[in-house]
């Protein structure tokens with residue numbers, strides 16, 4: 520079973536056609552870099568695979584579940600259980616502490632709060648975020664928020680890790696360390712990684728590059 524499969528997927532924002540008839544398959548254990556110029560549809564592709572956006576046509580399957588006809592609640596459940604998402608600006612919940620932000624996928628999934636928070640503390644340490652766990656997101660730097668988002672993405676052991684400019688707010692060394700952790704943790708557990716980055720060193724971690732151009736797949740190349 521493929522981790523994620525897009526088949527003939529199109530998506531438009533009003534009159535802007537962001538993706539046109541895109542078909543992509545990512546297998547367990549694979550690391551795929553999505554590249555292409557600004558506006559070519561990279562973020563839209565990731566948001567569709569995450570089940571945040573609903574495809575206007577075509578079919579999307581994640582970990583064997585068809586997202587196309589799924590209602591909001593089941594897409595949210597799938598996202599919580601199977602998908603880790605790291606975005607450029609961290610996108611933490613402003614009213615929750617850093618610890619609870621990281622614990623959130625487990626808290627929502629019905630884990631005992633004490634266990635969820637202990638797991639969160641472990642991941643905060645692994646990503647190297649050295650702040651009081653009670654700190655609110657507003658008191659973090661952009662880089663620290665991105666580390667917290669990385670911890671949150673890994674806490675539930677995602678089968679699909681989606682990262683959109685995951686290291687944009689970090690210096691080169693911290694960015695590379697976070698990326699290593701995201702990729703290694705996910706792949707060792709048999710999951711897949713799809714990442715977007717302008718950093719060539721990030722794309723170099725991938726097994727395959729999918730290059731988009733104006734909302735279509737321009738080419739796919741095996742790397743390594």
Ligand SMILES: Nc1ncnc2c1ncn2[C@@H]1O[C@H](COP(=O)(O)OP(=O)(O)O)[C@@H](O)[C@H]1O
Pocket residue numbers: 532533535536537555556557558559560561562563564
């Ligand atoms: N929320 C939105 N509303 C309107 N247009 C959007 C929105 N998000 C993206 N677009 C447009 O869709 C196209 C693809 O955008 P995006 O997926 O963000 O590309 P990339 O991540 O490669 O820069 C662009 O033309 C962009 O302007």
Ligand SMILES: [Mg+2]
Pocket residue numbers: 561562563683
């Ligand atoms: Mg983008």
